[in-house]
Amino acid sequence: xxxxxxxxxxxxxxxxxxxxxxxxxxxxxxxxxxxxxxxxxxxxxxxxxxxxxxxxxxxxxxxxxxxxxxxxxxxxxxxxxxxxxxxxxxxxxxxxxxxxxxxxxxxxxxxxxxxxxxxxxxxxxxxxxxxxxxxxxxxxxxxxxxxxxxxxxxxxxxxxxxxxxxxxxxxxxxxxxxxxxxxxxxxxxxxxxxxxxxxxxxxxxxxxxxxxxxxxxxxxxxxxxxxxxxxxxxxxxxxxxxxxxxxxxxxxxxxxxxxxxxxxxxxxxxxxxxxxxxxxxxxxxxxxxxxxxxxxxxxxxxxxxxxxxxxxxxxxxxxxxxxxxxxxxxxxxxxxxxxxxxxxxxxxxxxxxxxxxxxxxxxxxxxxxxxxxxxxxxxxxxxxxxxxxxxxxxxxxxxxxxxxxxxxxxxxxxxxxxxxxxxxxxxxxxxxxxxxxxxxxxxxxxxxxxxxxxxxxxxxxxxxxxxxxxxxxxxxxxxxxxxx
Amino acid sequence: xxxxxxxxxxxxxxxxxxxxxxxxxxxxxxxxxxxxxxxxxxxxxxxxxxxxxxxxxxxxxxxxxxxxxxxxxxxxxxxxxxxxxxxxxxxxxxxxxxxxxxxxxxxxxxx
Amino acid sequence: xxxxxxxxxxxxxxxxxxxxxxxxxxxxxxxxxxxxxxxxxxxxxxxxxxxxxxxxxxxxxxxxxxxxxxxxxxxxxxxxxxxxxxxxxxxxxxxxxxxxxxxxxxxxxxxxxxxxxxxxxxxxxxxx
Numbered sequence: 001x002x003x004x005x006x007x008x009x010x011x012x013x014x015x016x017x018x019x020x021x022x023x024x025x026x027x028x029x030x031x032x033x034x035x036x037x038x039x040x041x042x043x044x045x046x047x048x049x050x051x052x053x054x055x056x057x058x059x060x061x062x063x064x065x066x067x068x069x070x071x072x073x074x075x076x077x078x079x080x081x082x083x084x085x086x087x088x089x090x091x092x093x094x095x096x097x098x099x100x101x102x103x104x105x106x107x108x109x110x111x112x113x114x115x116x117x118x119x120x121x122x123x124x125x126x127x128x129x130x131x132x133x134x135x136x137x138x139x140x141x142x143x144x145x146x147x148x149x150x151x152x153x154x155x156x157x158x159x160x161x162x163x164x165x166x167x168x169x170x171x172x173x174x175x176x177x178x179x180x181x182x183x184x185x186x187x188x189x190x191x192x193x194x195x196x197x198x199x200x201x202x203x204x205x206x207x208x209x210x211x212x213x214x215x216x217x218x219x220x221x222x223x224x225x226x227x228x229x230x231x232x233x234x235x236x237x238x239x240x241x242x243x244x245x246x247x248x249x250x251x252x253x254x255x256x257x258x259x260x261x262x263x264x265x266x267x268x269x270x271x272x273x274x275x276x277x278x279x280x281x282x283x284x285x286x287x288x289x290x291x292x293x294x295x296x297x298x299x300x301x302x303x304x305x306x307x308x309x310x311x312x313x314x315x316x317x318x319x320x321x322x323x324x325x326x327x328x329x330x331x332x333x334x335x336x337x338x339x340x341x342x343x344x345x346x347x348x349x350x351x352x353x354x355x356x357x358x359x360x361x362x363x364x365x366x367x368x369x370x371x372x373x374x375x376x377x378x379x380x381x382x383x384x385x386x387x388x389x390x391x392x393x394x395x396x397x398x399x400x401x402x403x404x405x406x407x408x409x410x411x412x413x414x415x416x417x418x419x420x421x422x423x424x425x426x427x428x429x430x431x432x433x434x435x436x437x438x439x440x441x442x443x444x445x446x447x448x449x450x451x452x453x454x455x456x457x458x459x460x461x462x463x464x465x466x467x468x469x470x471x472x473x474x475x476x477x478x479x480x481x482x483x484x
Numbered sequence: 485x486x487x488x489x490x491x492x493x494x495x496x497x498x499x500x501x502x503x504x505x506x507x508x509x510x511x512x513x514x515x516x517x518x519x520x521x522x523x524x525x526x527x528x529x530x531x532x533x534x535x536x537x538x539x540x541x542x543x544x545x546x547x548x549x550x551x552x553x554x555x556x557x558x559x560x561x562x563x564x565x566x567x568x569x570x571x572x573x574x575x576x577x578x579x580x581x582x583x584x585x586x587x588x589x590x591x592x593x594x595x
Numbered sequence: 596x597x598x599x600x601x602x603x604x605x606x607x608x609x610x611x612x613x614x615x616x617x618x619x620x621x622x623x624x625x626x627x628x629x630x631x632x633x634x635x636x637x638x639x640x641x642x643x644x645x646x647x648x649x650x651x652x653x654x655x656x657x658x659x660x661x662x663x664x665x666x667x668x669x670x671x672x673x674x675x676x677x678x679x680x681x682x683x684x685x686x687x688x689x690x691x692x693x694x695x696x697x698x699x700x701x702x703x704x705x706x707x708x709x710x711x712x713x714x715x716x717x718x719x720x721x722x723x
Contacts, residue, residue, distance in 0.1 A: 131677050131680075134681075135680055135684065138684045138688065139684075141688075142687065142688065142691060145691060145695075146691075149695065154719070155715050155718065155719070157695055157698055157699055157702075158699065158711065158712055158715065158718075159568070159715070160695055161624075161692065161695040161696065161699065161712065162568065162570045162573065162712055164688065164691060164692045164695065165570060165574070165618075165627070165628070165631060165692065166570075166573060166574065166577060167688070168628075168631045168632065168634070168635065168688055168689075168692065169574070169577060169578070169581075169614075169615070169618060169631060169634060170577070171635075171688075172611075172634040172635040172637070172638040172685075173581065173634070173638070175635075175638040175639075175642070175681060176611070176637075176638040176641060179638060179641050179642040179645060179674075182642065182645055182673070182674060182677075183645045186671070186673075188673070188677070205592075205593050207589055207592070210588045210589065210592035210593075211585065211588065211589065213588060213592075214584045214585045214587075214588040214589075215585070217584060218580070218581050218584055221580070222577075227576075227580075228573065228576035228577050228579075228580045229573075229577065230566075231566050231567070231568045231573055232568065232573055235568045235715070270592070272588065272591075272592050272593075276584070282529050282532075285525075286521075286522065286525045286526065286529065287562075287566070289518075289521065290518040290521055290522045290525075290559070290562070291518075291562070291563070291566060293514045293515065293517055293518035293521070294501060294511075294514060294515050294518050294559055294563060296502060296511065358510075359502075359506060359508055359511070406532070406535075408528050408529070408531050408532050409532070411528060412525055412528050412529065415521065415524065415525055415528070416525070419517065419518075419521050422514070422517050423514070426510050426513070426514050429510060430508065430510045434510075567714035567716070567717070568714055568715055569712065569713040569714040569717075570708055570712035570713075571619075571708060571709065571712075571713075574618050574619055575619055577618075578615050578618060578619055581615075
């Protein structure tokens with residue numbers, strides 16, 4: 001059923017508007033939000049692969065030059081989109097579930113922001129139109145700022161404003177790059193632009209084309225939180241509510257891969273494009289992990305780790321072979337799940353202790369054994385320990401960089417994995433194994449059941465992808481073969 | 485003994501990094517790990533220059549290694565530059581933008 | 596005329612450079628936001644300038660117009676449509692930013708970026 005393709009964006013968007021309009025009716029809002037959240041992962045699974053042309057304007061063939069033109073905004077839906085949209089839908093469902101069970105009186109605007117963000121990233125993944133992607137990228141930025149500002153953590157407004165100010169530099173610069181592309185090709189459809197570049201209608205060595213790469217690349221750095229934006233990204237993760245942070249990091253990962261895939265289709269002929277991506281990815285890995293090692297606030301620590309892990313995705317895409325891009329996209333999928341699991345798990349600890357400083361915690365293993373074991377497994381998955389999913393994607397990345405002739409990158413990737421492992425051993429020891437400080441009161445505080453349920457579901461997916469990576473890698477590999 | 489004294493001073497300087505509040509042994513060992521990780525990984529990353537020119541890679545590796553090792557402790561300096569005040573973040577964002585644009589405009593076709 | 600287009604392009608470059616300058620050097624957050632929104636306006640102006648056509652007509656096909664004459668003389672309509680969307684997004688971003696500034700001004704009593712938006716850890720230490 002190809003009619004379901006636009007519904008993947010329309011359903012969360014309409015749900016967001018309806019919920020914010022009718023949030024006075026508390027029970028009805030709760031039931032409605034729950035039903036819509038269940039639908040989100042089901043729609044992409046039930047839908048067929050294919051293209052959707054908005055307004056029904058099918059591609060036209062120019063008889064003089066025999067070039068195809070795409071007049072409509074086009075959504076293309078393949079296996080890659082299916083798996084990522086299903087995963088983001090599942091995550092949204094779990095986050096909404098945690099939120100609905102946490103508060104008796106739900107806030108309509110907050111649910112509005114969650115659904116709006118989901119709709120925006122879904123559209124960014126589906127679209128084949130670079131300006132359409134920019135519009136939803138801006139909507140996503142607004143939703144992210146809202147999610148951060150809505151949290152009750154100190155200094156969340158400051159962090160939201162900082163993110164917004166930086167964003168209002170990053171996004172117009174990206175718009176300018178899109179303008180350069182529009183000036184060169186007269187189109188905003190990515191397929192048309194890529195065809196013009198590959199057929200030689202656009203001079204790939206002209207300064208205007210290179211400038212458009214630089215400008216869009218800068219916007220991508222902002223969207224994905226690679227350096228110099230790694231501090232603000234980790235900052236907004238640490239200032240959002242834990243379930244909000246779990247969703248925020250998945251938004252970041254999805255906007256990162258959707259923009260980089262569009263850039264890859266247009267600029268893959270330029271060698272400098274891959275050099276830039278590898279450079280910033282390596283910088284992100286080094287800075288993210290080394291800063292995570294020195295943090296005492298564990299939410300900030302996970303934030304920096306999440307940024308460091310983004311470097312692996314960029315590395316896979318920057319190496320530019322079929323195998324490496326598959327590995328990078330598989331790593332993106334794993335990271336969405338593992339980091340969400342970590343944010344929710346550490347959020348459960350915050351719920352139970354009201355403390356975020358690792359130095360003031362200790363001995364939690366005896367009080368919250370389920371949460372600690374699941375967090376330990378998630379940490380091992382992120383560090384890349386077999387048989388968990390992080391191991392499979394990182395192994396693929398190391399193999400890919402070896403076969404491309406970059407053994408240094410392989411060594412670097414392994415070192416970053418080891419450093420990630422050190423971060424987890426250190427944090428696990430200080431939070432769970434060290435003797436309990438005397439002034440830490442843990443009696444009678446329970447972890448919400450919904451959070452444990454969420455963590456268990458995410459953990460099952462982590463183990464499943466670790467044991468059977470072929471479930472997704474073969475499909476992703478087919479997709480990558482199509483764009484290379 | 486000079487290098488030992490230097491490393492001992494590094495550990496003492498980490499105390500400032502974690503103020504206010506106590507400094508635990510896990511934090512200090514984490515910081516030392518970060519310090520070593522930073523030096524080794526930056527040197528490794530510089531070796532990637534050998535794909536451009538082997539001589540350049542050798543020289544750059546030596547220079548980077550010497551500069552980094554004589555400048556320990558690095559982590560406090562790195563952390564000050566990457567705090568989340570709006571001014572520093574904006575400064576680095578604009579500097580990165582200008583470097584990317586200048587690099588692409590004049591060197592985009594060289595690679 | 597090509598000079599008109601060149602003038603528009605130079606103006607958009609000037610706006611973007613002023614915006615980047617104010618991002619780094621201006622301390623007052625309201626002035627900083629005004630400066631930064633110049634970047635957005637510069638980008639919009641640039642895209643408008645792309646659609647400019649010397650001696651062109653408005654891209655609306657009126658009854659009685661010859662289609663082939665229209666196709667060669669009308670301005671390119673796509674950039675204008677894009678800019679319209681982009682202006683709306685820019686306005687909503689600006690509104691959210693100013694709303695956050697209002698909340699923070701009530702809390703701090705100042706508009707200085709150095710006070711209001713400095714490092715979080717230092718602010719926490721200072722407030723304790």
